[in-house]
Amino acid sequence: MARILQRVRREGAVDLEAAEFYVRSAVLALGATVLERLLDDVGIGRQGDPRLCAHHHPPRRMDSRGVREKTLQTVLGPVRFARSRYVCPQCGAVEYPGDTLLGVAGTGVSPGLRRLMTRAGARESFGEAAEDLHVYGAIEVDAKAVERVAETTGRLIDDWMKTEASAAVLGVRRPGDSNDPIPILYVALDGTGAPMRPDELKGVRGKGEDGKAKTREVKLGCVFTQTTLDEEGNPRRDPHSTSYVGAIESSSDFGHRLSQEAVRRGRKRAEQTVVLSDGAEYNAAIAREHFPTAIHILDFYHASERLSQFVKDHTAHPAQGPFHKQCYALLDEGRIEELLERMRQEAPCRGLKRKTALKRIAYFDERKDQMRYAAFRQAGFFVGSGVIEAGCKTLIGKRLKQSGMFWSVAGANAIIAARCCIYSGRFEQFWEDTGS
Numbered sequence: 001m002a003r004i005l006q007r008v009r010r011e012g013a014v015d016l017e018a019a020e021f022y023v024r025s026a027v028l029a030l031g032a033t034v035l036e037r038l039l040d041d042v043g044i045g046r047q048g049d050p051r052l053c054a055h056h057h058p059p060r061r062m063d064s065r066g067v068r069e070k071t072l073q074t075v076l077g078p079v080r081f082a083r084s085r086y087v088c089p090q091c092g093a094v095e096y097p098g099d100t101l102l103g104v105a106g107t108g109v110s111p112g113l114r115r116l117m118t119r120a121g122a123r124e125s126f127g128e129a130a131e132d133l134h135v136y137g138a139i140e141v142d143a144k145a146v147e148r149v150a151e152t153t154g155r156l157i158d159d160w161m162k163t164e165a166s167a168a169v170l171g172v173r174r175p176g177d178s179n180d181p182i183p184i185l186y187v188a189l190d191g192t193g194a195p196m197r198p199d200e201l202k203g204v205r206g207k208g209e210d211g212k213a214k215t216r217e218v219k220l221g222c223v224f225t226q227t228t229l230d231e232e233g234n235p236r237r238d239p240h241s242t243s244y245v246g247a248i249e250s251s252s253d254f255g256h257r258l259s260q261e262a263v264r265r266g267r268k269r270a271e272q273t274v275v276l277s278d279g280a281e282y283n284a285a286i287a288r289e290h291f292p293t294a295i296h297i298l299d300f301y302h303a304s305e306r307l308s309q310f311v312k313d314h315t316a317h318p319a320q321g322p323f324h325k326q327c328y329a330l331l332d333e334g335r336i337e338e339l340l341e342r343m344r345q346e347a348p349c350r351g352l353k354r355k356t357a358l359k360r361i362a363y364f365d366e367r368k369d370q371m372r373y374a375a376f377r378q379a380g381f382f383v384g385s386g387v388i389e390a391g392c393k394t395l396i397g398k399r400l401k402q403s404g405m406f407w408s409v410a411g412a413n414a415i416i417a418a419r420c421c422i423y424s425g426r427f428e429q430f431w432e433d434t435g436s
């Protein structure tokens with residue numbers, strides 16, 4: 001302390017900024033020394049019970065074979081860690097009990113630093129994350145290291161979230177879990193494309209004219225609750241009640257993931273469950289299979305877009321003209337049978353044009369019960385899936401769809417899991433639970 005003060009004072013007039021950074025680096029270096037001393041007591045010496053090699057029945061006793069040193073990257077900088085090495089005389093397996101004790105088995109990065117690297121790497125590009133860690137924390141790691149740690153931890157987060165959700169399904173309760181009924185529980189789902197490496201796109205059909213896919217669909221779901229209406233009688237999402245799950249995976253896997261998350265969020269206590277979707281066919285399949293008693297609402301905006309498309313492509317009427325307005329009003333009121341009739345009247349009379357027009361009309365016919373908008377509003381439900389669309393933009397798009405980014409499925413899924421965890425406000429809980 002005295003030495004640091006002396007050094008800062010010697011510079012003459014206090015340059016506060018220079019002093020801040022100088023003092024920080026001095027304090028970090030001091031901290032690293034303290035940490036190193038602390039670790040001296042951990043890695044070496046009697047480990048209590050004898051170490052046993054699990055590769056044999058009965059387990060074989062391992063021998064202590066000296067001390068090995070490794071450098072740990074920590075939030076205070078690099079720290080040397082000397083720990084006893086155990087070897088199995090029979091199969092040669094090597095173990096470092098000290099590593100297990102500190103949570104650094106198979107890694108040179110401390111848990112504290114892994115936490116910062118994962119958070120930063122999930123929030124911004126790995127390069128930016130490395131830069132921010134340097135600027136904000138005087139932490140020297142490169143983009144590759146951030147990537148490795150964020151992805152490894154992201155996979156652990158994915159496992160943890162799955163375990164938590166399936167535990168909830170089995171009825172395991174967490175301390176602090178509520179028993180209160182939930183008036184309305186919403187489950188919303190949507191998808192968005194993420195740019196992939198070419199080798200991850202084999203066998204994936206594309207939307208483009210050449211039929212080649214450049215992206216794969218990230219499926220994102222969220223669960224939130226609604227207890228009250230605002231002064232104007234509009235539904236109000238309960239603050240901090242939104243949790244997210246998502247992945248690049250089959251719709252059947254995603255259906256299970258979303259359904260388990262809904263259970264974790266208290267679906268069994270919900271007086272009413274509402275599924276909000278954009279009308280994609282697999283959404284309806286998920287709703288049917290996993291939420292058979294829920295009210296399924298097709299996002300009003302999507303439905304009205306479909307209607308505009310129909311008017312434009314299949315009728316002679318102008319957009320926003322009287323016919324369009326009339327149809328819009330019918331849709332808005334959920335009078336779908338009347339809407340279908342009007343659409344059929346105006347559809348082309350014959351030929352291929354009629355065929356495609358009827359297909360577009362069938363879209364509405366098949367989903368009419370998801371479009372009873374007046375009744376939904378009357379019941380105080382949300383009729384828009386804005387929450388999940390915003391989620392697709394911020395949670396997925398902002399991080400995964402930056403120019404020049406190409407993902408592997410495993411890499412993308414790890415980062416998606418980490419982001420879902422962060423945006424659901426569960427990141428701290430993960431570290432607390434897993435002691436990772």
Ligand SMILES: [Zn+2]
Pocket residue numbers: 053054055056060088089090091092093
């Ligand atoms: Zn062995």
